[in-house]
Amino acid sequence: MSYAVPFAGLKVVDLSQGIAGPYCAMLLAQHGADVIKVESLGDGDWARTLGTRYGSHTAFSIIGNLGKRSIAVDLKTEAGKQVVWRLLDGADVFLEGFRPGVIQRLGFDYDSVARRELRLLYLSISGFGQTGPLAERPAMDPVLQAYTGLMIENRGEDGIPHRVPVIVVDMSTALYAFQALSAALYARRDEPRGRYIEVSLMQSSAALQSIRLMACHLEGGTMKPGGAPGGVFQIADGWISVVAINDRDWRDLCTAMEMPTLANEPRFADAAARLANSEALYAILRPAFARHPWTVWSERLTRARLMHERLNSYADFITQPHVKETGLIQWLDQAGLSTAVPVPALPGMPRQENGTPRGTAPVPGQHTRALLAEHGYAEAEISALLGQGIVAAA
Numbered sequence: 001m002s003y004a005v006p007f008a009g010l011k012v013v014d015l016s017q018g019i020a021g022p023y024c025a026m027l028l029a030q031h032g033a034d035v036i037k038v039e040s041l042g043d044g045d046w047a048r049t050l051g052t053r054y055g056s057h058t059a060f061s062i063i064g065n066l067g068k069r070s071i072a073v074d075l076k077t078e079a080g081k082q083v084v085w086r087l088l089d090g091a092d093v094f095l096e097g098f099r100p101g102v103i104q105r106l107g108f109d110y111d112s113v114a115r116r117e118l119r120l121l122y123l124s125i126s127g128f129g130q131t132g133p134l135a136e137r138p139a140m141d142p143v144l145q146a147y148t149g150l151m152i153e154n155r156g157e158d159g160i161p162h163r164v165p166v167i168v169v170d171m172s173t174a175l176y177a178f179q180a181l182s183a184a185l186y187a188r189r190d191e192p193r194g195r196y197i198e199v200s201l202m203q204s205s206a207a208l209q210s211i212r213l214m215a216c217h218l219e220g221g222t223m224k225p226g227g228a229p230g231g232v233f234q235i236a237d238g239w240i241s242v243v244a245i246n247d248r249d250w251r252d253l254c255t256a257m258e259m260p261t262l263a264n265e266p267r268f269a270d271a272a273a274r275l276a277n278s279e280a281l282y283a284i285l286r287p288a289f290a291r292h293p294w295t296v297w298s299e300r301l302t303r304a305r306l307m308h309e310r311l312n313s314y315a316d317f318i319t320q321p322h323v324k325e326t327g328l329i330q331w332l333d334q335a336g337l338s339t340a341v342p343v344p345a346l347p348g349m350p351r352q353e354n355g356t357p358r359g360t361a362p363v364p365g366q367h368t369r370a371l372l373a374e375h376g377y378a379e380a381e382i383s384a385l386l387g388q389g390i391v392a393a394a
Contacts, residue, residue: 004350005032010185013038013087014068015108016097017045018140019167020201021125022064023174024181025095029067030346030358036087036371037068037362041392044072044364055336056363056394062334062341065361066352071372072365072392075106079390084108086375091117093181097125100135110196120194121184123177129200139201141169148205153212153223173204228274228281229253232311233289239311240289240297247271249306256300257288318342327351332359368393 001008010033014025022037022045029035039045047060071087074080088094094113096103103109103124110122124130127139128147142163145151150169151161177199184195206213215223227245244253247270254263262268262284267277274281289297294310301308312320318329331340332354343359345351352359368391372382385391 001032007185008032010034010092011090012036012093012095013084013091014095015084015103016095016125018047018097019060019064019170020173020177020199020204021095021097021123022047022061023171024123024125024177026064026066026068027174027178027346028093028181030349030352033093035068036367037065037070038075038084038087039070039072039364041072041074041389042364044070048364054334057334057336057361059341062361063343066332066343067358067360068362069367069371070362070364070394071368072394074390077390079385079388081107083372083375083385083391085116086377087371088113088117088120089375091120092185093121093123095123095125099138100126100130114194114196118193119188119191121181121188121197122194123181123197123199125173125177125199125201127201129202130198141167141201144169144201144205148202148209149213149216150205150209153209153216168208169201169205172208173199173201176204176207225275225278227271228278229285231282233286235289235292235294235297237293240294241309241311242289242301243307245271245274250274252304252306253301256304256306257285259284259288330354330359334361335363363394365392366394 007028010028012025012028012033012035014022014035014037016022016025017039025035025037037045043049044056045061045065047064048056048058050060051058071083073083075084094108094117096108098106110124113122114120126135127144128134128137139147145163145168148169151163154162154164156162177197180197180199184197188194212223229250230243230245232239232241242253244250250268251260251263254260266273268274268281297308298310310316317323323329328345329342330345330352332343332352333340340354343352368386369382372385372391373379377385382391386393
């Protein structure tokens with residue numbers, strides 16, 4: 001154990017699929033835990049079928065499984081279940097992401113597992129939670145964006161609610177689950193038994209929006225802007241984001257835009273006035289911003305020390321000089337892809353070097369033979385399991 005790998009020596013059995021559970025388990029692996037990903041036969045984790053496929057991978061399955069080992073098992077068979085019980089021997093963490101009721105039918109509910117592994121931390125991730133009228137409904141990120149108010153709050157200028165294309169609900173669920181597990185692992189040092197941890201996409205989506213949710217409640221349903229001017233403006237060669245909501249920044253913005261007298265107009269003289277007259281204010285600023293390209297605005301606004309940035313595409317972003325200089329993007333080779341893929345470095349952690357376990361996502365069943373051997377199966381037994389279709393190996 002060290003700062004570099006604080007979870008070294010921990011054994012994690014990961015039955016979760018999709019992104020929320022797998023990404024949480026991936027973070028455990030990145031911190032040094034031995035994470036065993038249990039997948040179904042065939043395609044494996046259904047995240048491997050989301051979007052464009054590259055062999056056995058998609059962008060989802062790569063990001064969600066870096067640093068893990070994969071075993072493919074038929075959990076509908078008794079022999080397959082026995083394989084998982086062997087894997088659970090001595091495990092510290094167990095993750096599952098099935099709809100409520102499914103894990104019980106498979107026989108790996110918390111009570112059953114905890115009877116064998118007293119100090120195990122058991123994490124269940126679901127869409128709407130384990131109880132309640134919606135518990136058994138299927139749910140993914142877009143469903144929870146709709147249910148928790150996120151889409152309504154994300155209206156475009158066309159007035160239509162839009163889904164946030166980044167899977168913020170899944171990713172935030174993974175991060176909340178990881179912090180819950182990390183805290184439990186810390187507390188477990190002084191506890192004789194493990195515990196059950198429940199995290200849902202609904203909980204996480206609500207927590208992520210807690211400030212806006214409260215503000216909308218207090219303000220009668222619509223959160224008021226923090227100030228004006230602030231937002232996105234079209235410029236001669238793209239778009240720019242600018243924030244200049246306090247009085248000092250507002251005066252500096254007027255100077256940078258070569259409209260110094262605008263700062264003293266009574267309609268815009270202070271923050272309250274600018275908010276009350278924001279429609280008139282933006283009617284002046286929008287055509288002014290549109291007259292010049294990014295190079296002009298960047299120079300002027302940087303000199304004025306105002307918060308601003310050009311709206312980059314992902315392709316623009318990963319080629320930015322600052323991004324390159326800081327080493328934010330790592331280029332990692334993965335099975336099935338003919339070129340290295342960009343993977344952002346994880347905050348506060350050592351880099352994932354290309355070709356290392358931490359920098360590689362497994363294909364389904366890549367480690368089946370090795371894991372079975374580690375858990376006491378003789379070569380003849382492994383061959384028999386493979387021959388009977390109980391397990392599969394890449």
